[in-house]
Amino acid sequence: MQLDKSELIPHIKKTGGGHWLWRTGNKFAVIKRQGVQMSMRRAVWITFRGPISGNLQLSTKCGVKFCLNPKHLQLLPQGTANMLTHCLRGHRRSGANIYYNKGIAYCRACHLYHQLRYLRRTGRIR
Ligand SMILES: [Zn+2]
Numbered sequence: 001m002q003l004d005k006s007e008l009i010p011h012i013k014k015t016g017g018g019h020w021l022w023r024t025g026n027k028f029a030v031i032k033r034q035g036v037q038m039s040m041r042r043a044v045w046i047t048f049r050g051p052i053s054g055n056l057q058l059s060t061k062c063g064v065k066f067c068l069n070p071k072h073l074q075l076l077p078q079g080t081a082n083m084l085t086h087c088l089r090g091h092r093r094s095g096a097n098i099y100y101n102k103g104i105a106y107c108r109a110c111h112l113y114h115q116l117r118y119l120r121r122t123g124r125i126r
């Protein structure tokens, strides 16, 4: 659901590091509108950055678990959002190992792994 920025901002407490925290202290903040429930994090992203397609999840990249700053959030493929520091296969989620495609953060090492598997499967390399 898209909200007006002026509806969200009074609820957000900005901290020294540029993090946005939900003022009420409800850490996993949820908002309801017209019977629809949504996490604050998603609502903030949609309001400031735009729609999220179904199979993507939001995750913080600043290390503050409950941060809502859209600049500190990133979209991740579903099922990987809990892996803040390492991906499914244990690669580091940082620096040069992260690449962005349409704003979505992917693990480069996994991408290479999948490419290699594909090439092997299709007989292009052994
Ligand atoms: Zn933050």
Ligand SMILES: [Zn+2]
Pocket: 087, 088, 089, 090, 091, 107, 108, 109, 110, 111
């Ligand atoms: Zn990986």
